[in-house]
Amino acid sequence: MTPSNVKKLVAYFNQFERFSIAVSGGIDSMILAYIANRFSKAKVKVVHAFSPAVPEAALQRVKAHAKRYQWDVQIVNAREFADPNYINNPLNRCYFCKSNLYTRIAECSQGVIFSGTNLDDLSDYRPGLEAAKEQNVKHPYVEVGIDKVGIYEIADHFGLAELHALPAQPCLASRVETGIKINAGDLGFINKIEEKTRLLLPKQKNIRCRITLKGAFLEVDKLPESRLFDELSNVLGQMCEQEGHIFSGIRTYQKGSAFINGVAHV
Structure with a gap:
């Protein structure tokens, strides 16, 4: 029917x-x-x-x-x-x-x-x-x-x-903090970080790499257990260093619609 x-x-x-x-x-x-x-x-x-x-x-x-x-x-x-x-x-x-x-x-x-x-x-x-x-x-x-x-x-x-099976997937530019100019290199970097994270954390639905004035953060639905957390942090830290970004850590995903007052919401 x-x-x-x-x-x-x-x-x-x-x-x-x-x-x-x-x-x-x-x-x-x-x-x-x-x-x-x-x-x-x-x-x-x-x-x-x-x-x-x-x-x-x-x-x-x-x-x-x-x-x-x-x-x-x-x-x-x-x-x-x-x-x-x-x-x-x-x-x-x-x-x-x-x-x-x-x-x-x-x-x-x-x-x-x-x-x-x-x-x-x-x-x-x-x-x-x-x-x-x-x-x-x-x-x-x-x-x-x-x-x-x-x-x-x-x-x-x-x-x-x-x-x-597709998670919500706003455009990659939504990961860049308001006021930081958009450039194709940063968006490609964001995509690489998120794809790598999906390989290491396949059960996570929402994965966001945020570029902020304080550096690059990874956000996921649930923080992984300590061993995997450390492994992921090391991998992403190396990727950030290769791309000229400061890796500022992994934190819990926040949902919303834009960077407002320094907080990411997409």
């Missing part, structure tokens, strides 16, 4: 003859693309914007699913690194990122643009939503009342185990 959430989404999609979906490679937008392509009557285009702020794994995931399910996919350059407002990393950096993203998608799309924003996102500090509003981007999950739990339920129903 088709879940009621899926029926609501399909009914919403079918109001449109054609639309594009901004797909980051995370579970929210990937599930949106899966349902739209499988069940809606509309002509659907999937658009993924590559950028130093997006892990290579996300791009490969989008390509793999597009091939498997025969999606009409287009890969574009987000070009946010050409925007000094983004590079300067103010508190509302996400606004400039999304402004560039939706402008690029609009250049190659026909019809309305959809995002994977869900109900839970509305309770967080997300300046990118203002950019979406300015460019008339719509949020199907919000329109039909679906939160993060509902998205995971859809993934589970259709047996999309790979997507169901």
Whole structure:
């Protein structure tokens, strides 16, 4: 039996003859693309914007699913690194990122643009939503009342185990403390640290490497036992030294939406 959430989404999609979906490679937008392509009557285009702020794994995931399910996919350059407002990393950096993203998608799309924003996102500090509003981007999950739990339920129903297993994965730039300029080298370093940590701590869901004025921190859901803690600290300390960063330690993951008053929340 088709879940009621899926029926609501399909009914919403079918109001449109054609639309594009901004797909980051995370579970929210990937599930949106899966349902739209499988069940809606509309002509659907999937658009993924590559950028130093997006892990290579996300791009490969989008390509793999597009091939498997025969999606009409287009890969574009987000070009946010050409925007000094983004590079300067103010508190509302996400606004400039999304402004560039939706402008690029609009250049190659026909019809309305959809995002994977869900109900839970509305309770967080997300300046990118203002950019979406300015460019008339719509949020199907919000329109039909679906939160993060509902998205995971859809993934589970259709047996999309790979997507169901994905943790929340904001862009890599969200790991850089407000006011520290964004550069591609730092984002690549962040990705390396997080990938290495996943190999050593495969059961940890949320893993973040934070670049702060006090150095680079690793955040995980639960601190590992002492032997593994020391091993991980040594490995990451060496990686930081090789990349010219100060390793400032491992601490417990904090959830939220931005660096505010020196505290990381994404």
